[in-house]
Amino acid sequence: MNPDHDWWYDEAAGPLVRPYAMTRGRTRPNAPNLNLVTQVRAAGHPADPGALSPEHLQILEICQAPLSVAEVAAYLDVPLVVVKVLLGDLMERGHVVAGALFQTSDITDTKLLQAVLDGIRRI
Amino acid sequence: MSDTPLIPTSIKIVVAGGFGVGKTTLVNTVSEIPPLRTEEVLTEASVGVDDLVDGKETTTVALDFGRITINAQVVLYLFGTPGQNRFWFMWDELAHGALGAIVLVDTRRLDSSFPSIDFFERRGIPFIVAVNEFEGAWPHTMEEVRHALDIAPSVPVIACDARDRESAKRVLVELVHHTMRRLETAPA
Numbered sequence: 476m477n478p479d480h481d482w483w484y485d486e487a488a489g490p491l492v493r494p495y496a497m498t499r500g501r502t503r504p505n506a507p508n509l510n511l512v513t514q515v516r517a518a519g520h521p522a523d524p525g526a527l528s529p530e531h532l533q534i535l536e537i538c539q540a541p542l543s544v545a546e547v548a549a550y551l552d553v554p555l556v557v558v559k560v561l562l563g564d565l566m567e568r569g570h571v572v573a574g575a576l577f578q579t580s581d582i583t584d585t586k587l588l589q590a591v592l593d594g595i596r597r598i
Numbered sequence: 599m600s601d602t603p604l605i606p607t608s609i610k611i612v613v614a615g616g617f618g619v620g621k622t623t624l625v626n627t628v629s630e631i632p633p634l635r636t637e638e639v640l641t642e643a644s645v646g647v648d649d650l651v652d653g654k655e656t657t658t659v660a661l662d663f664g665r666i667t668i669n670a671q672v673v674l675y676l677f678g679t680p681g682q683n684r685f686w687f688m689w690d691e692l693a694h695g696a697l698g699a700i701v702l703v704d705t706r707r708l709d710s711s712f713p714s715i716d717f718f719e720r721r722g723i724p725f726i727v728a729v730n731e732f733e734g735a736w737p738h739t740m741e742e743v744r745h746a747l748d749i750a751p752s753v754p755v756i757a758c759d760a761r762d763r764e765s766a767k768r769v770l771v772e773l774v775h776h777t778m779r780r781l782e783t784a785p786a
Contacts, residue, residue: 511661511691512608512675541605543675545663549634554658556639574605576695587672588778591609591697594668595770598628598763 497530497557504556504563509544511555514574515562516541521570530561535570606673611773612692614679614718615702616710620730620760621678622662624702627766629664629676636661638688659685661692679714689717698724698777700769702760705729705738708746715747724777726754728769 509515517538524532530551537550548558565571613621626633638659659680666674677692693699699718703711711727718725729743740755749755754772759765 510608510610510694511663511677512610512673512695514605514608514673516605541673543608543665543673545636545661545675545677546634546665548636549663554637554639555661572605575607585778585781587607587609588697588774588781590672591668591674592771592774594666594672594674595628595767595774598630598666598767 497528497553498560501560502556504559505567508576509559509562509573510576511545512543513576514541514543515547515566515571516574518570518572521568527565527570528561531565531570534558534561534565538571541574606671609668609672609674610692610696611674611676611770612679612689612696612699612723613676613702614689614699614711614714614725616704616707616714619702619704619707619710620732621702624700624728624730624758624760624766624769625662625664625676625678627761627763628666628770630667631665633662633664636663659688661688686717693718693721693723696723698726698773700773701725701727703727703729703743703747704732705736705743706732708743711747715749724773724780726756726769726773726776728756728758728760728772730760731757 515538517535521527521535527535530553533551534547537547542550544558544562545555547562548555551558562571562573566573613624615621622633638661639657661677661680663675663677666676668674674697679692680688699714701711701714701718715725715727727743727747727749729738729740731737740757743749744751744755747755754776756769756772758769
């Protein structure tokens with residue numbers, strides 16, 4: 476990391492620093508449609524792993540099977556806003572793909588809700 | 599769904615109610631994984647300068663959630679709402695696209711459930727009221743609770759024990775039924 480870029484943070488800056496250092500100060504993801512429960516999944520192996528941060532690589536590792544944004548944040552122990560920025564980077568590079576968010580207004584039949592009922596009864 | 603066949607659809611249920619009413623207990627009781635906690639760091643960008651707490655520039659909200667894998671295509675998540683009312687803006691993301699909400703009620707502190715009920719009513723999000731029956735609480739009938747909280751006749755009010763898995767499952771089932779009924783009666 477270029478030390479010239481690090482001058483602005485010190486201990487007095489508090490908990491702001493560590494998470495946002497991972498995102499190089501960015502607080503808004505490139506993928507604004509990510510919700511807490513959006514499912515994300517790694518798409519193949521990146522050809523340029525050296526260009527990615529350790530956190531990016533960690534995300535790719537745990538997202539070999541689909542996980543929600545909230546689960547990724549919890550397992551990495553970083554705030555949601557940070558995970559969304561990192562996922563946005565990965566989506567931009569095509570390393571991660573995201574699924575759709577269910578909306579009750581999308582439902583034209585009750586098949587999905589019936590599946591949810593059956594699933595709940597099975598637990 | 600056809601363009602992303604390998605990614606399941608997520609469904610979200612919000613568990614709301616006052617502080618200490620048993621939201622996290624309910625989530626824990628039905629979750630297939632040990633409940634997870636994630637944090638949202640709030641900045642000026644997310645709360646607006648006027649809402650900053652105690653002059654700090656950031657504050658942190660913890661969210662507890664659980665998961666139920668419905669099948670290979672569908673995963674259900676249960677989110678407890680943050681207890682303090684000053685985190686309302688967080689509720690918007692929580693409620694966005696939710697299948698519905700469960701408002702957990704403690705009859706010893708009925709008033710603490712007013713803000714949650716108001717929130718879901720105003721946004722037209724399907725919700726049910728579940729009265730968590732604490733030991734030592736004065737027994738109330740569900741109709742008394744409905745009356746005290748001014749709940750519309752179409753909204754189910756049921757008793758539950760958030761620690762009991764079968765009881766917690768009944769609450770979830772009741773909510774899904776309620777959402778289905780609402781979709782059937784909703785204008786096209």
